Amino acid sequence: MAATRHKPLIWLPACHRHLDLNDPGGYSVLADRYALAVTALGLQPVLFPMAEVEDVPCLLPLVDGVLLTGSPSNVEATHFGATALSTDLLDPRRDKLTMRLVRESLERAVPIFGVCRGLQEMNVALGGSLHQSLHDRPGMLDHREPENEPLEVQFGERHEVLLEPGSQFAEWAGGPSARVNSLHGQGINRLGEGLRAEAHAPDGLVEGVRVQGARTFAYGVQWHPEWQHEQHPFYERTLRAFADACRAHMKQREEA
């Protein structure tokens, strides 16, 4: 008898980190915050540790959605034709994997949602570029979290985003603007091909994008909707829309 799957599987690419533990080789990590949000939506998070670019065509057909999480590491500037800063914490394995994963998810109409670094990866994978240090740019807000404060403060609402009228973002927010958290130093400079900017910070930074012409859910946000999403209707509605698209994808696969 064939086994029945009850939950859509969501691929969350791991981050490679050198943790303060005894193995100098490092660790593949996923913050529980993302895995818990995915689970609360009735989806099953899956990790493919050490997955390489070449594995994407085999692994992607096994899942119903891709969630590109945030990470303290920066997208390496060489991916958008610039030089990495000497202060950059990097994750070349994840960069390499997600560049392909973004393009292939869109080609295969697998729902994709980019959060923070994930939004930046979507932008770079589609040929866009990033500002490397927003806080050093005149006229820009400091979008970084207050590092030495408790997590509640770091993830607290920090600024408004202005939402394009008629966009899904405006619908999820129930109005033309919303307040969001902010924990990043990089940010979108040149917009990637096919991306439409639908949410902006007060300093003009692109904070929410939709992939135009995508055949499924394909959005990225610079803020963190996974943080206490149950208490934040805008975050919750955004995540639920992603989950609905993943469920629709699973249904299609089962019927195929």
Ligand SMILES: N[C@@H](CCC(=O)NCCCC(=O)O)C(=O)O
């Ligand atoms: N390093 C990049 C991306 C920032 C980012 O994703 N922050 C999230 C940190 C918390 C987490 O791990 O989820 C930048 O600074 O722009």
